[in-house]
Amino acid sequence: xxxxxxxxxxxxxxxxxKRCVMELRMQPSDNHTQAIxxxxxxxxxAVPLFSYMDWLGNRVLHFxxxxxxxxxxxxVQFDAxxxxxxLDESSLSRQSWSSFESLKNSRDMIDxxxxxxxxxxxxxxxxxxxxxxxxxxxxxxxHYVRSVxxxxxxxxxxxPKSTNVHSGIQEALVSRMGVCQDFSHIMITLFRxxxxxxxxxxxxLFHNQDVxxxxxxxxWVEVYIPGQGWVGLDPTNDLVVQQRHIKIxxxxxxxxxxxxxxxxxxxxxxxxxxxxxxxxxxxxx
Numbered sequence: 595x596x597x598x599x600x601x602x603x604x605x606x607x608x609x610x611x612k613r614c615v616m617e618l619r620m621q622p623s624d625n626h627t628q629a630i631x632x633x634x635x636x637x638x639x640a641v642p643l644f645s646y647m648d649w650l651g652n653r654v655l656h657f658x659x660x661x662x663x664x665x666x667x668x669x670v671q672f673d674a675x676x677x678x679x680x681l682d683e684s685s686l687s688r689q690s691w692s693s694f695e696s697l698k699n700s701r702d703m704i705d706x707x708x709x710x711x712x713x714x715x716x717x718x719x720x721x722x723x724x725x726x727x728x729x730x731x732x733x734x735x736x737h738y739v740r741s742v743x744x745x746x747x748x749x750x751x752x753x754p755k756s757t758n759v760h761s762g763i764q765e766a767l768v769s770r771m772g773v774c775q776d777f778s779h780i781m782i783t784l785f786r787x788x789x790x791x792x793x794x795x796x797x798x799l800f801h802n803q804d805v806x807x808x809x810x811x812x813x814w815v816e817v818y819i820p821g822q823g824w825v826g827l828d829p830t831n832d833l834v835v836q837q838r839h840i841k842i843x844x845x846x847x848x849x850x851x852x853x854x855x856x857x858x859x860x861x862x863x864x865x866x867x868x869x870x871x872x873x874x875x876x877x878x879x
Contacts, residue, residue, distance in 0.1 A: 616856030
């Protein structure tokens with residue numbers, strides 16, 4: 595499938611700022627199911643851009659704006675060709691819990707097994723785990739992760755603005771409302787408790803009557819299954835990730851992969867933030 599993606603972020607300052615330093619995680623990479631074409635980033639006011647890879651292999655774009663301005667505009671545009679990965683669910687279902695034991699001592703997996711900033715257990719998570727116990731299947735790790743992925747649409751309401759990007763998992767667990775970031779954090783925490791390596795993925799979704807908002811970026815989860823590798827699961831929409839998800843970055847949780855973050859200098863750095871995202875199906879190249 596071929597998609598055209600546009601993502602525009604605008605910071606409108608209440609008073610002019612004198613300087614800002616920003617880093618962006620908004621550039622996807624090619625992988626075995628994803629090819630990126632025509633990537634273009636425009637920042638206004640115009641600034642020199644510096645690029646590097648972070649410790650997780652995400653592309654980071656850094657800039658230092660020294661021009662006084664009332665607004666900062668960041669716009670990304672690119673095309674993505676997504677092919678369906680080879681996912682043998684019958685083979686995944688045969689993986690035993692014992693096959694995960696060796697991963698506990700793997701240096702490559704340690705970051706995906708330990709608690710992290712937004713993915714640490716709280717009493718509300720233990721209560722939720724009890725609530726869904728009758729709906730989850732533990733015959734194999736794959737049966738477990740698939741059945742947990744299916745519980746979110748039943749037990750939570752997708753509600754934009756019910757939480758914010760700094761919310762801990764307890765907020766969504768108490769209200770049973772949240773967005774893709776909250777549901778991904780909750781599911782990651784559950785999987786890590788079970789000894790299943792899990793990581794946070796930021797990106798975009800081409801919508802097809804899905805629950806999540808079509809005009810926003812998206813988040814989901816990847817789990818590591820021995821013999822298969824990383825497999826994506828989308829708890830917000832109860833999907834196994836295939837041809838409609840465009841991956842941007844991976845992290846232990848959202849704290850590792852915000853699309854933009856930085857510092858601003860001025861007499862009053864209060865601002866209004868607007869974000870516009872478009873993911874459209876396009877002609878194949």
